[in-house]
Amino acid sequence: MQVDLTLGSEVPRQLRKDLSQHIWRDDSFEYIWLSKTPIERLGYPTTEFESFIQEADENFAFPTSWFSMGDDFEQLSVETMAELGGQAAVHEEISKNGVRTLSPDPGSGLLLDSDHILDQGHWAIAAKYTDVTGITADTASFERYKEGQDPRIGYFRLARGSEYSDLLKNAENDARVLIHDNGTVVKQGRLANIEGKVIEGTTYDLATIFDIRETPKVDIAAFTNSSNLSDFLEEPFDKRDAPISNLPTDQYEQYQAAAYGRDTATRVDGVASDEHLQKRVYREATAHLVAGRNVVFYGPPGTGKTRAASKLTDALDIGQDTATANAEWSNYDVVGGYEPAGPDTPEQEWTAKAGVLSSAAQQCVEGLTLSGDPHWLLVDELNRANLDQAFGDVFTLLDLDYRTSQRLKFGTDEVTLPLSFRLLATMNTSDRAKLFSLGYAFRRRFAFVQVPPLYTSGGDPDQSDPTTSPRKIPNHDEIHEIVTGAVVDDLTRQRLLVDTWDSHRMPTRDAATIDPAFAMESVVSNALDNVLAIDYGWDDADPLDVVLAITYQLSGAEYDIVDIGQALAIDIIRYLTAAQLLSDGDITRQTVDRALIAYLLPQIDVFMSELRKAETLSTTADGESTPAGRYSDFTTWIGSLGLPEFHAELEEAADSYSVL
Structure with a gap:
């Protein structure tokens, strides 16, 4: 090794002991050699090295343990080193004949x-x-x-x-x-x-x-x-x-x-840095995926929705099948069924054929088993399909809660839908009036990530301190505990794949967070605690308090817009926890703002038809608050909470009578 600095008798003894304590948690060392260069174990034959040294100093006493333990250290004399051409020459000579680096990666x-x-x-x-x-x-x-x-x-x-x-x-x-x-x-x-x-x-x-x-x-x-x-x-x-x-x-x-697992945080940081004009798209989508949601990339034509989905799976080193939805899709196209066995078989013989979802699931199981890498399905133009007709039998399996107890069945075959499997989709918002709508059951199992044009202003909206504190709700403490417990349970869910390993293969884990690194209870709990402890500017309130207050006020408690259960709060807090797992720094109130757009805003779409009907037909009786009035009051209240992006989306939805 090359010693760059020696701390010996010229350095006060107590300082050497203090340094030893700092480095090794042990103050029994007094003489310390420091090297800025990697410590290397010689792969050089002992006899050749001894011969090489003795060319300069035939009396050199060669330490026999140099090549076995590496615990001995003996300095060559200045004269010997000079005879060999100097320290650099000796190091180069040895290196030419083979050394292997031990630090920082021992053998x-x-x-x-x-x-x-x-x-x-x-x-x-x-x-x-x-x-x-x-x-x-x-x-x-x-x-x-x-x-x-x-x-x-x-x-x-x-x-x-x-x-x-x-x-x-x-x-x-x-x-x-x-x-x-x-x-x-x-x-x-x-x-x-x-x-x-x-x-x-x-x-x-x-x-x-x-x-x-x-x-x-x-x-x-x-x-x-x-x-x-x-x-x-x-x-x-x-x-x-x-x-x-x-x-x-x-x-x-x-x-x-x-x-x-897969070091997902580093991978998504890489693609977000490369695609800096759309880095929010990649970071948000990955957090939704880690949180257990399938993802829909939506926006006007030409904004790169399919490209974003494909680049994300490439960055995460995840395989992908791509299918384009159409109005004729049925359960047979998605899940599969029977088809004739072929021209060389009896006419009455049929065989099982996997649909696009089952085929991707099969490849996901195979990928997890052989390499630990999942395989996903991307459905382009999702809302061109009649989703009830195409996905009706498998809606429940899009939710992670049922994947360990149910399987995809087609013909005589069946396949597990792994916990780490995700369905990605794109949706063009420009022609949505001509297409099939997304029902509540479908929206409930997806997060929606907007992909805006690149020329859209990248400036952040006003994130000044909110002027209104969220209101407390009945049974707040009990609901708070239920939600946080569910988040930890959901993000630590995993299972081993055990049936197809070869004899010298490590097991691979199928984790709901995709990356098993995130599925440790202590890791998830720490991230969740951090999410709830950050000061977002709400007096005595964390994001869960805000989400619970909003869902409570959306219902008949105040605005009577839509009834939403606590499952949505679990979704949002799970997403925020996933975002914290992926982030080097703390998440912010803007992260909460975007989460409300992704999870809560789509649920309000069911109110848009009532709003349009009331405004068009003037159906509200005298003395009743109008739907438009209640919606306007709710929108104003959201603005007072310091959630400018969610507030702007609500205002735009009121103008177009449509959320997505």
């Missing part, structure tokens, strides 16, 4: 049994088991040290002399570590240092594991469908007895893929 990992993890934090261990600090568990200082415990630090204990202890000592510094509890991986971390400790009269090798964090729970046995893991791991492994095993790099990477 393998460790699989550790949580029973051997000491659960005290660093300071408790230091105070109880070392004499570095001079503190024992009996002193008053011990309690103060415990207050500084670092939960990211753990200690792995192994009796000295065992084969597993040797495996630990031979591991690379910074090696990746998976920690399992009774055969289920629960945490991961990185290996720091190993040192001998006498604990209660027995000498142990105590490994410091730092950066410990929760990991998605995956059963070790699911690493392979073989019950005997000895063929899979480099060391024999029995999860009942063995506290440690070496985990080959490729298997570790397969675990990471199975546990953490």
